Amino acid sequence: MHCQCIHSFGQPLVADERPDMEPEGTEIIVRVTAAGVCHTDLHFREGGFDLGHGRRLNYADRGVELPMIAGHEVAGEVVAVGPNAGEIDTSKTYVIYPWGGCGECDLCKAGEEQVCANPRFLGIHRDGGYATQIRVAHPRYLFDAGDIPAEIAAPLACSGLTTYAALKKIAATAHTHTPVLIGGGGLGLMCLQLIKAQGMKMPVVVDINPAKREAAMSAGALAAVDPAAEDAIAQIHAACGGAPLALIDFVGAEKTADLAMNVIGKGGVIVVVGLFGGAAPWAIPMLPLKSVTIRGSYTGSLNEFGELMALAREGKIAPIPTHVYPLEEADQVLNMLEGGKVIGRAILAGV
Structure with a gap:
């Protein structure tokens, strides 16, 4: 062999x-x-x-x-x-x-x-x-x-199982509110297909790569946002109709974790899947002040x-x-x- x-x-x-x-x-x-x-x-x-x-x-x-x-x-x-x-x-x-x-x-x-x-x-x-x-x-x-x-x-x-398990952790919200996906690579594109298959709201996809944003739009994303844009958070909120209550981070980097906390609405859920690396950048008081749930999801x-x-x-x-x-x-x-x-x-x- x-x-x-x-x-x-x-x-x-x-x-x-x-x-x-x-x-x-x-x-x-x-x-x-x-x-x-x-x-x-x-x-x-x-x-x-x-x-x-x-x-x-x-x-x-x-x-x-x-x-x-x-x-x-x-x-x-x-x-x-x-x-x-x-x-x-x-x-x-x-x-x-x-x-x-x-x-x-x-x-x-x-x-x-x-x-x-x-x-x-x-x-x-x-x-x-x-x-x-x-x-x-x-x-x-x-x-x-x-x-x-x-x-x-x-x-x-x-790719399929990881996104499927992560989606189950936001399913109750994603059927009624627009979710956000950070990362438009293989996991993000797979997630778009699983969202369609399960009748959830089509998400806003965030990715720094224009080719991946284009691929996400072709796959049915509601919107695709460049996180490097000065008004990225405002664009995400506008596309979601307000601060989102569910977000999946398929990158798992310090910058994406910071963006997730700034984007998520009060009482929302952040599911971290990606393993890019780094340490959490959040201000600890923001966790209780926003009543945010942050959880990991591994396969x-x-x-x-x-x-x-x-x-x-x-x-x-x-x-x-x-x-x-x-x-x-x-x-x-x-x-x-x-x-x-x-x-x-x-x-x-x-x-």
Whole structure:
């Protein structure tokens, strides 16, 4: 099998050749037909996250060992099944839920494996999908893609699930009030499609990149605002018909966090999804004075992924712009993503 690995944090990916995988126990081996390229992969290549004030969260300090095959948005076909995995339909294309946990704690037993204290995430703690094969620990992580092409289905495992779970946290408000999305990249565009699919109010999208603002408008955004404009807050309020009560930050940077607090109305909810990095810039008294709820949202649960895949198989989620690249160009594609040159989603396929 061919794979694109991280051998040293902060360094380019390395092309490796390894023996084909053999399953044990409940494991399933999947032939990868599409692997999405995500900002989380960028952070993994870098080796961690900027926490602001000169601090970092480093994967090496958290026990992540290298080399590791990158990639967690994966779709493919089953080629081998372990003796304890049960009956698996090998004629289907599957999307893999990559956010597995220990499987034993109360959170895992409740289906909330994505917040397990001992994660087993693909592409971070276990070899991922920048490869021709991937090892899946248990059949519960396989979700039928139906008639969805692999390159469209693969990003649902992160881009789709992350936005779906974040939207659930503002759903009560977003059906009656115009929400705001900060970030018009792959997550923002996916969110626009999920908002349509669920009958919510179309949002105002905020992005510094004019090409991404144009893509958001083409995808149905109510308005697209440049945050660098002197009157950006006034533009957002005007488009929303007042200060919004729900906002999702798909960037997660100090500047976007500051903008979110200045934009949100009293009693509103800010959901932070992005991991760009930095420290919170808010004045603490503004939290009680505005009665704002600020919460994080990290991917989504097994149940939420099942709900999302049901929507997708029913054809309720229109595909976002997708560009397919050869697997051996994985590092170059990551560089493109880092430079803001990817509109929609980039996918790796084949060798």
